[in-house]
Amino acid sequence: xxxxxxxxxxxxxxxxxxxxxxxxxxxxxxxxxxxxxxxxxxxxxxxxxxxxxxxxxxxxxxxxxxxxxxxxxxxxxxxxxxxxxxxxxxxxxxxxxxxxxxxxxxxxxxxxxxxxxxxxxxxxxxxxxxxxxxxxxxxxxxxxxxxxxxxxxxxxxxxxxxxxxxxxxxxxxxxxxxxxxxxxxxxxxxxxx
Amino acid sequence: xxxxxxxxxxxxxxxxxxxxxxxxxxxxxxxxxxxxxxxxxxxxxxxxxxxxxxxxxxxxxxxxxxxxxxxxxxxxxxxxxxxxxxxxxxxxxxxxxxxxxxxxxxxxxxxxxxxxxxxxxxxxxxxxxxxxxxxxxxxxxxxxxxxxxxxxxxxxxxxxxxxxxxxxxxxxxxxxxxxxxxxxxxxxxxxxxxxxxxxxxxxxxxxxxxxxxxxxxxxxxxxxxxxxxxxx
Numbered sequence: 001x002x003x004x005x006x007x008x009x010x011x012x013x014x015x016x017x018x019x020x021x022x023x024x025x026x027x028x029x030x031x032x033x034x035x036x037x038x039x040x041x042x043x044x045x046x047x048x049x050x051x052x053x054x055x056x057x058x059x060x061x062x063x064x065x066x067x068x069x070x071x072x073x074x075x076x077x078x079x080x081x082x083x084x085x086x087x088x089x090x091x092x093x094x095x096x097x098x099x100x101x102x103x104x105x106x107x108x109x110x111x112x113x114x115x116x117x118x119x120x121x122x123x124x125x126x127x128x129x130x131x132x133x134x135x136x137x138x139x140x141x142x143x144x145x146x147x148x149x150x151x152x153x154x155x156x157x158x159x160x161x162x163x164x165x166x167x168x169x170x171x172x173x174x175x176x177x178x179x180x181x182x183x184x185x186x187x188x189x190x191x192x193x
Numbered sequence: 194x195x196x197x198x199x200x201x202x203x204x205x206x207x208x209x210x211x212x213x214x215x216x217x218x219x220x221x222x223x224x225x226x227x228x229x230x231x232x233x234x235x236x237x238x239x240x241x242x243x244x245x246x247x248x249x250x251x252x253x254x255x256x257x258x259x260x261x262x263x264x265x266x267x268x269x270x271x272x273x274x275x276x277x278x279x280x281x282x283x284x285x286x287x288x289x290x291x292x293x294x295x296x297x298x299x300x301x302x303x304x305x306x307x308x309x310x311x312x313x314x315x316x317x318x319x320x321x322x323x324x325x326x327x328x329x330x331x332x333x334x335x336x337x338x339x340x341x342x343x344x345x346x347x348x349x350x351x352x353x354x355x356x357x358x359x360x361x362x363x364x365x366x367x368x369x370x371x372x373x374x375x376x377x378x379x380x381x382x383x384x385x386x387x388x389x390x391x392x393x394x395x396x397x398x399x400x401x402x403x404x405x406x407x408x409x410x411x412x413x414x415x416x417x418x419x420x421x422x423x424x425x
Contacts, residue, residue, distance in 0.1 A: 108309055134273065
């Protein structure tokens with residue numbers, strides 16, 4: 001019987017499930033909010049609060065598997081009010097690489113993909129930016145970037161190929177960094193029985 | 194109007210009022226070639242560059258801005274509209290210099306250190322320029338010394354800072370705090386903007402105003418400049 005709810009961004013679903021399976025965390029259950037919130041960070045705190053309130057009572061503990069994710073501290077404030085914990089760091093690119101290592105790089109001109117975004121590049125990058133209809137806008141969006149960094153959570157040649165193709169489509173250099181699950185694993189491990 | 198009828202539309206056959214309205218539509222639809230044609234027709238008819246800029250281009254972009262704010266248009270459409278306005282501005286800019294269009298003030302603008310996202314900043318710069326402000330565009334990724342150096346060198350009235358990332362927006366406070374340390378904060382109007390910002394953030398860092406879009410930036414800058422002149 002699960003006693004801990006991991007309330008996660010949909011973009012982390014595979015990774016959280018993989019960690020649950022890998023570590024045998026049978027007491028954990030995953031529930032996801034739509035990954036589309038990634039495109040509207042201002043909506044994340046309300047969505048998380050509603051989900052936490054709806055799930056309370058059914059679980060002894062709830063962990064919010066989101067980092068700040070563009071909410072400018074508002075999600076952290078909301079989680080504090082709700083009495084639940086969340087992942088430290090600015091976003092998944094950072095905690096996958098490890099928050100300290102990511103901050104130490106101080107990269108400004110890199111555009112990041114994770115496994116999820118490599119898999120969903122068209123749905124979460126290309127189309128929302130209108131590049132399917134107006135590819136001529138590409139350099140307005142990406143002209144100041146230098147490279148696309150694929151932060152790989154898994155060894156998957158297909159995803160690496162997809163990420164490399166994404167870099168070509170955006171006119172950026174390509175770099176692959178294997179991160180594994182980074183700080184995500186440690187954050188969830190704190191909730192082991 | 195059907196596409197076929199629209200294709201047949203001959204801009205030069207429209208009277209001035211109709212042409213200006215058509216240019217608003219063309220801006221809305223991001224039709225750069227048509228905007229350039231419209232600008233040239235109005236010039237040929239004896240319109241001043243300043244009138245074309247304000248009545249056809251800036252007014253058209255104002256409408257675009259309202260529909261963006263209301264969620265009717267999205268970033269790609271705004272970018273296309275801005276591209277069309279830019280084409281018109283390229284024709285008008287040298288003529289505006291020759292004809293001495295009114296100057297409302299001088300603004301130094303740039304994205305903050307660590308931030309390379311300049312779409313919003315470019316829109317604000319273009320709309321401010323269209324409204325009669327002289328723009329000193331510092332581009333992207335600006336450390337505090339670049340902002341302050343430009344403000345002093347250019348004897349600017351306004352500092353505009355832009356950030357898209359929650360990780361970079363706190364740097365705006367660094368810039369404002371440095372202005373205070375140097376005892377020159379009150380010499381400048383400080384406007385801030387960017388998707389993750391809000392009014393509360395603007396106040397908390399000591400900016401004069403948070404501007405949620407380019408149209409608001411223009412109006413806010415005009416208000417502050419008017420107040421400055423009244424004080425003087």
